[in-house]
Amino acid sequence: MSKSKYSSKRRKRQPGLSKILSTPLLLVLGGIVLVAGASFAIWKSGQPATPKGSIEVSGSPSLKVDRELVDLGDVPLDQTVSVSFQLTNVGDETLRFTDKPFIEVAEGC
Numbered sequence: 863m864s865k866s867k868y869s870s871k872r873r874k875r876q877p878g879l880s881k882i883l884s885t886p887l888l889l890v891l892g893g894i895v896l897v898a899g900a901s902f903a904i905w906k907s908g909q910p911a912t913p914k915g916s917i918e919v920s921g922s923p924s925l926k927v928d929r930e931l932v933d934l935g936d937v938p939l940d941q942t943v944s945v946s947f948q949l950t951n952v953g954d955e956t957l958r959f960t961d962k963p964f965i966e967v968a969e970g971c
Contacts, residue, residue, distance in 0.1 A: 917954050924953035 918924065928948040937943050951957040 916952065918952040920954050922953050923951055923955045923957035925957060926950045926952045 918926070926949070928950075932945050934943050934945070
């Protein structure tokens with residue numbers, strides 16, 4: 863009997879070097895990216911916030927609103943309306959809200 867070109871016993875294929883190194887290498891690179899991102903976030907949080915507006919009050923925080931009154935006219939019942947306000951801290955200290963902001967809706971004004 864002649865032996866065929868291919869043996870009936872198959873060899874188990876050994877994983878290549880690239881497959882062996884790829885998983886640990888990806889884990890190491892992922893860890894480096896994670897540590898770098900966390901370091902940047904910690905460094906950035908320690909930086910003082912740059913003021914968006916000009917300083918008008920010194921020694922304390924001060925809130926400035928771009929408009930104090932909005933007239934929406936007659937709004938039918940069950941119709942949704944939306945209004946935006948630009949709030950800016952014009953003081954030289956950090957502005958912190960300790961309570962929920964209070965909004966007053968005046969009817970018929």
